[in-house]
Amino acid sequence: MSDLLFFVEVSLAGLGSGALLSLTALAFVLIYKATRVINLAVGEILMMGGYFFLAFAAGWGLSPWLAIPAAIAGGALIGAVVERGIIRRMLGESPISVFMVTVGLGSVLVGIVELVWGTDPRTLPDFMGTAPVFIGEAYVSRKIAISFAVAGLVIAVFLALFRFWRGGVALRATATDQAAAYSCGINVPGVFSLAWTIGCGTAAGAGVLLGSIGGIAPTMGAFGLSALVVVIVGGLDSVAGALVAGLAIGLVEAWTGTYLGGEYKLVFTFGILILMLMIRPYGLFGTKEIERL
Amino acid sequence: MRIATANETYLADEALIRTRTQWAWTAVLAAGLAAAPFALNNYWLYLACLVAINVASATGLNILTGYTGLVSLGQGAFMAVGAYTVAWLDRNVGAPFLVNLFAGGLMAAAVGILVGLPSLRVKGLYLAIATIGASIILQFVFLNWTSVTGGSRGMNVAPASLFGTPLTTYFQLYFVLVPIAALMVLGAANLFRTRIGRAFIAIRDRDISAEVLGIPLLRYKLLSFAVSSFYAGVAGGMWAYFFRAVGPESFTIVESIFYLAAVIVGGMGSILGGIIGATFMTLVPEVLRFGVEAISPYVDNAGTLLSPVRTVVFGALIILFLVFEPQGLAEIVQRVRRFFHLWPFRK
Numbered sequence: 001m002s003d004l005l006f007f008v009e010v011s012l013a014g015l016g017s018g019a020l021l022s023l024t025a026l027a028f029v030l031i032y033k034a035t036r037v038i039n040l041a042v043g044e045i046l047m048m049g050g051y052f053f054l055a056f057a058a059g060w061g062l063s064p065w066l067a068i069p070a071a072i073a074g075g076a077l078i079g080a081v082v083e084r085g086i087i088r089r090m091l092g093e094s095p096i097s098v099f100m101v102t103v104g105l106g107s108v109l110v111g112i113v114e115l116v117w118g119t120d121p122r123t124l125p126d127f128m129g130t131a132p133v134f135i136g137e138a139y140v141s142r143k144i145a146i147s148f149a150v151a152g153l154v155i156a157v158f159l160a161l162f163r164f165w166r167g168g169v170a171l172r173a174t175a176t177d178q179a180a181a182y183s184c185g186i187n188v189p190g191v192f193s194l195a196w197t198i199g200c201g202t203a204a205g206a207g208v209l210l211g212s213i214g215g216i217a218p219t220m221g222a223f224g225l226s227a228l229v230v231v232i233v234g235g236l237d238s239v240a241g242a243l244v245a246g247l248a249i250g251l252v253e254a255w256t257g258t259y260l261g262g263e264y265k266l267v268f269t270f271g272i273l274i275l276m277l278m279i280r281p282y283g284l285f286g287t288k289e290i291e292r293l
Numbered sequence: 294m295r296i297a298t299a300n301e302t303y304l305a306d307e308a309l310i311r312t313r314t315q316w317a318w319t320a321v322l323a324a325g326l327a328a329a330p331f332a333l334n335n336y337w338l339y340l341a342c343l344v345a346i347n348v349a350s351a352t353g354l355n356i357l358t359g360y361t362g363l364v365s366l367g368q369g370a371f372m373a374v375g376a377y378t379v380a381w382l383d384r385n386v387g388a389p390f391l392v393n394l395f396a397g398g399l400m401a402a403a404v405g406i407l408v409g410l411p412s413l414r415v416k417g418l419y420l421a422i423a424t425i426g427a428s429i430i431l432q433f434v435f436l437n438w439t440s441v442t443g444g445s446r447g448m449n450v451a452p453a454s455l456f457g458t459p460l461t462t463y464f465q466l467y468f469v470l471v472p473i474a475a476l477m478v479l480g481a482a483n484l485f486r487t488r489i490g491r492a493f494i495a496i497r498d499r500d501i502s503a504e505v506l507g508i509p510l511l512r513y514k515l516l517s518f519a520v521s522s523f524y525a526g527v528a529g530g531m532w533a534y535f536f537r538a539v540g541p542e543s544f545t546i547v548e549s550i551f552y553l554a555a556v557i558v559g560g561m562g563s564i565l566g567g568i569i570g571a572t573f574m575t576l577v578p579e580v581l582r583f584g585v586e587a588i589s590p591y592v593d594n595a596g597t598l599l600s601p602v603r604t605v606v607f608g609a610l611i612i613l614f615l616v617f618e619p620q621g622l623a624e625i626v627q628r629v630r631r632f633f634h635l636w637p638f639r640k
Contacts, residue, residue, distance in 0.1 A: 038418050038422075086612060086616060089616055090615070090616065093615075093619065095417060095418055096364050096417060096418065096421070097557075097615050097619060099364075099418055099421065100553065100554075100557060100611055100615060101611065101612050101615050101616070103550055103553075103608075103611065104554070104607075104608040104609065104610070104611030104612040104615070105608060105612060106608065107550075107604055107605070107607050107608025107611070108604075108605050108608035108609055108612070109608075110601075110604055110608075111601045111602065111603070111604030111605030111606075111607075111608065112601075112605060114600065114601035114604065115598065115601040115602070115605070118597075119600075119601075225425070225429075228422060228425075229426075232419070232422060263433065263436065263437065264433075266429050266433065267429070267430055267433045270425075270426035270427075270429045270430055271426075271430065273422070273423070273426045274411060274423055274426045274427065274430075277411050277414065277415050277419055277422070277423045277426075278410075278411055278413075278414055281414050281415045281419055
């Protein structure tokens, strides 16, 4: 029985980190949906979110409830500046060039963080409390439970926004057909900016949650790679896919990490990635692209 | 466009070196490369060897990414395969080092074909992501297949020996590594005068059209992967003999990004671009080191700034080149050349 309980606890922890993966994947999906750019710097923006929170909460001594929105705003600002300054200039270039630009951006952000805060890992000031949460008999870390709840809430809000908000509808229209969206009077460049701003803000928020669980370091951008697996498995342009695949990858990581050893985590997730690319390149819920000559 | 180069055959038109002036400059370059080690000190010889290794690997990646249009972030992992193969053969078989290098290349080519298999289904960014996945899995193998790779401790490599002389100094290594790299570059340049090379280019320009024209896509894409990883494998083998140790940290995803960045900065789909790009990207960190040393009397702990500044500059170079000079350094060189062809008749 205790084996089963342990399994349940591991699975719950997996779902918790899976929710964070979903949230990060959402940032990928948002940006890809609107602008067809795979932003590999999402992991680094997530890291910036953590460091912004550190700067605001520990450096300036703001209360966490002010520091969290400030960190999210900082991430969103980076997204807006990058979109306007770099990505907008790259319109019409091959997707690979834009992809490489985001790789370069990630490197710049890591370098800046190392310049300003050094390479040592830091812990974020605690704002969630530490009292454990029990679901039935199963123990769940409080931070993971809160992260799960927040991530679930944010994703629900996003789904609602896509459905009912004008901006969300404009974003979906742009994703479906750019030219048609233009001719309906939608401000497509504005949608691009919006997607980058919200996407990077989301990533920064995920960074605060992730950092408060495991601490922050300049290398935490690697989390973006796991999120990349999530979006490929779920489908690059599918919010629901990010949710389902995030939870699934989180579970797989928790199980392999516990029962096989930490070093197997990445191998399993990337094994799934390659398998997925071979079988269903457009992901579980993604749109199949048809290529014509 | 050069004048007075009318040719009567296609063969002459496709020749790598077409005019007397070009022959003269090539001779000057060869003589310079041969004489350089006598003029350079040990530090610059070290850099020259490193540049030769990086040029070989970047040229390989250029064949795959620049000429066939298949983006790969696995070049570092392929180099690691070559390096480990060389280290293992060196310890357990003891074959001559040229044979080891060749075997390292073949091994990497075999792995490259395996990694290239997803290119059957996916291309573009998806392929780039698949190669990231493959290199992470390879990294895992290097770290955990302890009996062959030495696990996290890695392996030491005995110095290469030629005609019974162990090659230990950078001076000796220069005379081995640079000619090998030069041969590999020459091979790549000649590849694109053949049917296979032209097929690669056709696939890059529009793969569906290429298939319609009768180019078997899968076979040629895998061939491109094989050639490119062969280059990476040989370069990795040279790397192993140069640093005399191989470990799992030697070739990370950062290495792969480095080579892709070198190809982008130099100029995709240009042999010259691969050479200049690899040279440039190898030397920039050293220039930064001089810069940091220059400011160290005025700034506290300037030494700790070096690594983050390198990271920032590395990323900024990728961004700036892609935004402002997408054709890379090779295009700048071409502009300068065009200017001097017409000078002084046109400014």
